[in-house]
Amino acid sequence: AKRTQISFLMRIKCLAFNVDSYHLETFTEELFEYDPDAKQIVFQKANFEFFKAVLKLVYYCIKYRPYSLVIENTYVAAFVGILRKLGFAKKMLYMPGDWLLNPLFPYFDFLACKWADMVWDVTEEIKSARIEKWGKDICKREIVAIYRMKNKFIESKFRESIAFLGKEREDSGLELVPPFHLIKVPFIERKYFPAWLKDCCCGVNLLTKGNTYTAYSIPSKVMDYLQYGLPVVITKYCGPITNIIRKWDLGKVINPDKKEFFNAVKTIYDDHYYYRENIKRYIKSQKIPTLTEVFNGM
Secondary structure, eight states: OHHHHHHHTOOOSEEEEEESSTTHHHHHHHHHHHOTTOEEEEEOTTOTTHHHHHHHHHHHHHHHOOSEEEEOOHHHHHHHHHHIIIIIOSEEEEOOOOOOOSTTHHHHHHHHHHHOSEEEESSHHHHHHHHHHHSSOOOSSEEEOOOOOOOOOOOOSOOOEEEEESOOOTTSOGGGSOGGGEEEEOSOOGGGHHHHHTTEEEEEEOOOOSSSGGGTSOOHHHHHHHHTTOOEEEETTSTTHHHHHHHHTOEEEEOSOHHHHHHHHHHHHHTHHHHHHHHHHHHHHOOOOOHHHHHHTO
16 A cells, blocks of 8 residues: 555656647757656647547646646646645746737736746747736746747658648638649648658748737747658748748748749749758757756746
């Protein structure tokens, strides 16, 4: 009985609840560098397994009582943060990747920030939207930095296809892309990305409408394209990432127009090496705190 009790009350340094996104691999590496015994739960945004993942998170909080808790979902952070206040975790890092345009979201975000010891905003736009909503900065501590990327470049001689990652929506703008050049990559495990993307010259995110969730966040598909060495063609409606693409010349930012799209793809195809080198330089240039540094600052 004594052994069982000790095992049940065994604490760990870190428990992480991560979305399956472009930064997952680098985050996971840093997580287990910080704590080789850490526990990690990975969920997908549009997945019926999400609720099982949340129950598992609660169970792990009660069983392991982690010193540091990392939550990448606003609604979950608002809920699980209560466990942190009850003593089932010492510290909490809240990592909102979005600022959603629904009336309830800011209130859940408020609770998540209230429970968190540190908030890691991926863009200045998310921080500014929160301050505008409440008239002040509600975070105890806060950092603003894009998540760390990794060079996963694919080598291929044939590069005439155009990649689109994820689920097509009404405003995805794929009518601009010639169907015989388009490769639609569904929601699959990232280990399969190289096989799908190896023959592509670029990746696209051709939103045709403004004032969407991308006005505040960083589209995961764009970061995935870059990590695999694909320059991007995106529209001006893709939010903060457009400034990075322009500054580092990582592709083209266009209006949702067929002629502009054709010219952008032709430019990238003709000088593909130039854009790939720019992507390499951008990834190397990232000055982002490590997870250990973030935890030490909490």
